[in-house]
Amino acid sequence: MLALAMGLNLWRAVRGPALPDRILALDTLYINALAMLVLLGIHLGTDVYFEVALVIAVLGFVGTVALSRYVLRRDIIE
Amino acid sequence: MSLLADYLIAGLLLVGGGFALIGSFGLAKLSDFYKRVHGPTKATTLGVGSILIASSLHLSLRGPTLSLHELLIMLFLFISAPVSAHLLVKAALHLDPRTKPPLPPAE
Numbered sequence: 001m002l003a004l005a006m007g008l009n010l011w012r013a014v015r016g017p018a019l020p021d022r023i024l025a026l027d028t029l030y031i032n033a034l035a036m037l038v039l040l041g042i043h044l045g046t047d048v049y050f051e052v053a054l055v056i057a058v059l060g061f062v063g064t065v066a067l068s069r070y071v072l073r074r075d076i077i078e
Numbered sequence: 079m080s081l082l083a084d085y086l087i088a089g090l091l092l093v094g095g096g097f098a099l100i101g102s103f104g105l106a107k108l109s110d111f112y113k114r115v116h117g118p119t120k121a122t123t124l125g126v127g128s129i130l131i132a133s134s135l136h137l138s139l140r141g142p143t144l145s146l147h148e149l150l151i152m153l154f155l156f157i158s159a160p161v162s163a164h165l166l167v168k169a170a171l172h173l174d175p176r177t178k179p180p181l182p183p184a185e
Binding site (some may be wrong): 018019021023024025027028031032034035038039041042045047050051052054057058061064065067068069071072 | 089094095097098101102105111114115118121122123125126129130132133136137140147149150151154155158159162165166167168169170172
């Protein structure tokens with residue numbers, strides 16, 4: 001199910017008619033990748049993958065905010 | 079007890095995967111950007127939230143100690159998802175030609 005969800009995200013990211021669609025698709029894609037990593041962590045029964053998931057969450061949020069600010073102001077750092 | 083916990087974890091995982099799939103299906107299927115932003119921001123965070131609860135339960139019951147890292151990820155995602163959706167809609171409104179004021183009439 002998660003793999004199908006990631007496939008749909010990629011389809012929207014490639015096809016999306018405008019720039020915000022692509023940013024939204026990438027945002028959803030990193031959230032689904034995070035869920036996939038958590039599933040891998042459950043499957044292997046280890047604790048290591050949560051730090052990875054946390055770092056992906058933080059960096060994905062920062063990336064989405066930076067892309068949105070680039071669209072809004074054409075400048076990330078003012 | 080262990081069987082009940084297994085059923086609970088499996089149910090949470092299925093619910094999470096279903097919500098993530100529904101959110102991504104809405105992202106791929108809906109027609110307008112403002113409709114499209116509605117699907118994944120709620121459904122995907124709910125899906126990831128229940129998957130994280132399931133993994134927290136799993137590692138707390140199987141492992142030696144209580145495992146609460148997942149609550150950190152959930153808290154961060156639940157804070158950051160509305161903020162990023164708001165910024166995305168602001169960017170889309172900025173690019174949308176329908177929201178521009180009409181040109182003044184030519185002399």
